Amino acid sequence: MKDIEIITPIKAMTYAELDATERRLVEAAQAALKGSYAPYSHFKVGAAILLANGEIATGANQENAAYPSGTCAERSACYWAGANYPGVAFEMIAIAAIGTDGFPTAQPTAPCGACRQALLEYEKLAGHHVPVLLAGAEEVYRLSSVQALLPLAFIEF
Ligand code: THU
Numbered sequence: 001m002k003d004i005e006i007i008t009p010i011k012a013m014t015y016a017e018l019d020a021t022e023r024r025l026v027e028a029a030q031a032a033l034k035g036s037y038a039p040y041s042h043f044k045v046g047a048a049i050l051l052a053n054g055e056i057a058t059g060a061n062q063e064n065a066a067y068p069s070g071t072c073a074e075r076s077a078c079y080w081a082g083a084n085y086p087g088v089a090f091e092m093i094a095i096a097a098i099g100t101d102g103f104p105t106a107q108p109t110a111p112c113g114a115c116r117q118a119l120l121e122y123e124k125l126a127g128h129h130v131p132v133l134l135a136g137a138e139e140v141y142r143l144s145s146v147q148a149l150l151p152l153a154f155i156e157f
Contacts, residue, residue, distance in 0.1 A: 006151040006152065008143070008148050008149075008151065009143075009144065009148070010141050010142070010143055011141070011142040011143075012139050012140075012141055012142075013139060013140045013141075013142055014138070014139055014140075015138075015139075015140065018133075018140060021050070021092065022092070022094075022133055022140070022142070024056075025048050025050050025056065025092055025093075025094040025133060026048075026094045026096065026133055026135045026140060028048035028056045028058055028094065029046045029047055029048040029058070029094040029095055029096040029133075029135060030046060030096045030104075030135065031046070031048075031058070032046030032047060032048055032058035032059060032060050032073065032077070032096075033045070033046035033060060033096060033097075033098055034046075034060070035058070035059075035060035036060040036061050036062075036073070036098075037060070037061070037062045037063055038061055038063050039063060040063045040065075040067065040070075041063060041100070042100045043061075043097065043098070043099060043100055044060065044061065044097060044098040045060065045061045045072060045073035045074075045095065045096070045097045045109065046058065046059070046060050046073055046095070046096045046097070047059045047060070047073040047074045047076070047077040047078075047093065047094070047095050047096075048077065048093070048094045049077050049078060049081050049090055049092070049093050049094075050090070050091040050092040050093075051081060051085055051088045051089065051090060051091060052088050052089040052090075052091055052126075053085060053088050055085060055088075057077050057078075057080050057081035057084070057085070058077055058080075059073050059074065059075070059076030059077030059078070059079075059080055060073045060076060061073045061076070062076060072111070072112060072114070072115050073095065074093075074095060074111045074112075074115035074118065074119060075114070075115050075118050077093075078090070078115075078118055078119055078122055079118075081122070082122065087125075089125070089126035089127070089128070090119075090122045090123065090125075090126050090130045091126075091130065092130060092131050092132075092133065093119060093130060093131070093132045093133065093146070094132075094133040094134075094135060095108075095109060095110075095111060095132070095133070095134050095135065096109070096135040097109035097135075103137070104135070104136070104137040105136060105137065106136055106137050106138070107136050108134035108135055108136035108139070108140065108141040109134060109135075109136075110134055110141075110149065111149065113150075116146065116149050116150040116153075117150065117153065117154065119132075119146045119149075120146045120147060120149075120150050120153055120155070122146075123145060123146040123147060124155065129144055129145035129146075129147070130145060130146050131143065131144055131145065132145070132146060132148075132149060
């Protein structure tokens with residue numbers, strides 16, 4: 001028997017510590033929050049994905065009266081990117097959220113399990129690590145890859 005330990009390194013960065021690309025992507029995720037439709041949870045999420053062609057794909061959560069029919073911000077962004085720029089690699093992902101109090105969440109908001117799995121597929125397609133930026137009110141968590149967000153993931157290919 002042996003123990004296996006999985007460690008997730010995270011860089012907690014102030015906004016001043018972001019480079020220009022990171023800052024632009026976080027701002028795009030924050031701007032995407034305007035597109036959130038969250039009349040049920042009142043929790044808004046925005047996502048932005050930098051693509052290898054320089055485009056930024058954005059998405060926001062879209063809720064529905066039939067609750068399970070709603071979609072998270074991350075999946076609305078990654079499926080939009082996949083549908084509109086098929087085969088174009090993801091380079092970086094940023095996520096921002098506004099809590100039920102109407103203010104940016106103090107703690108960075110991380111994607112749900114289903115979104116992690118969806119994003120992981122695009123990281124595999126990209127063939128390289130895709131850094132993830134989780135924006136909080138005061139600091140941004142930077143993970144080096146989607147894989148870091150989903151250790152021991154199901155991967156079929
Ligand atoms: N939500 C996201 O958009 N992304 C996540 O990864 C977690 C949750 C949305 C779904 C729902 O509209 C609201 O946040 C509250 O769960």
